[in-house]
Amino acid sequence: MKVIVAEHSGICFGVKRALDTVYSESKKCETLCTLGPLIHNPQVVESLRKEGVGVADKVADAKGAIVMPSHGVAREVIDEALSLGLKVIDATCPFVSNVHEKVRRLARSGYEVVIVGDSGHSEVKAIKSAAGDNAVVLESAEEASKGDWNGKMVGIVSQTTQTPACFAAVVAVIAAQATETLAYNTICYATHRRQSAARELAPKVDAVVVVGGRNSANTNRLAEICAETGVPTYHIEKAEELDPAKLAGAKVVGLTAGASTPDWIINEVKTALESM
Ligand code: SF4
Structure with a gap:
């Protein structure tokens, strides 16, 4: 194959x-843990555990030093950790x-803040907390169309792993009604590049394998993007999950x-794929 x-x-x-930060701190700190899994990848979390880096579900469970994850936390979480002497x-x-x-700047300037993203995702919760009480999270243009934006000043940002299409669709709905719309496309370049590369690759292959944590927002989006092209798409976390029967007819497989x-x-x- x-x-x-x-x-x-x-x-x-x-x-x-x-990851570099955690590995280097693990050599300096006697007791080190991350707040929740450092990243959405169970294999990496397990490898950190072998280095003595634990996972605390909440700040109160931590001892010594605590690492805040790459997708950010609310300011209150950091304050709580400091108040506990961590x-x-x-x-x-x-x-x-x-x-x-x-979002802090938008809220201070009087904009109603809209975050385009998954309301249950930790990154979005932390962004919402930075924006203050009046911020709202919208997952789709359909949700945006249920809001009343007339006469409002609306500031819009996106979760860093959103698709540009979803962000643009929400902005279009709000901009059609609001008095003033200030939209920042805050999708990060890494996400953008990975999504574009997946969209380009998928139509050229017989099947696509997407590797990453099942609870990883950006991995799920890559799988959605590939599946939308109509090519059979398989989301796995590790090589052992590959199913040769499903890939039996594929001569060329895309991997992202x-x-x-x-x-x-x-x-x-x-x-593993090359040996099939
Ligand atoms: S996906 Fe983008 S925003 Fe998220 S950790 Fe990576 S570079 Fe940062």
Whole structure:
């Protein structure tokens, strides 16, 4: 089986930065944990555990030093950790911090803040917290069309892993009604490149394998984008999940991976596919 790896795939700048931070801090701190899984990838979390880095579900469970995840946390969470005497290591990706800064500025300037994203995702919850009480989260243009934007000043940002199409559709609905709309496309370049590369690759292959955590928003989007092209798409977390029966008729398989999937997992999947 021939395997074509997407031009842009796998671990991104922000996740690499967070991982490097944790590995280097694990050598300096006696007790270190991350608040929740550092990234949405169970294999990486397990490898960190072997290095002695634990996972605290909540700040109160942590001891020593605590690492805030790359997708960011609410300011109150950092304040709570500091008040408990913990050393706080903030691994928030600079692209996410930039969104926090933008929504704070929008809210201060009197805009009603709209975040285009998944309301249940931790990144979105943290952005909402930075924006203050009046911010709303919209997942689609359909949701936007149910709101009343007439006469309002609306400031719009997006979750860093949104698709440009969804963001643009929400902005169009609001801009058609609001008195003033200020929209910042805050989809990060890593997401944009991975999505474009997947969209380009999918129509050229017989099937696509997308590697990454099932709870990883950006990996799920890559799988959606590939599936939308009509090509059979399989989302897996590791090589052992490959099903040879499903790929039996495929001569050329495309391979892409979410922004929290390290190279070693992608290589394992590639090797397994090539041996089929
Ligand atoms: S996907 Fe983008 S925003 Fe998220 S951690 Fe990676 S570089 Fe940062």
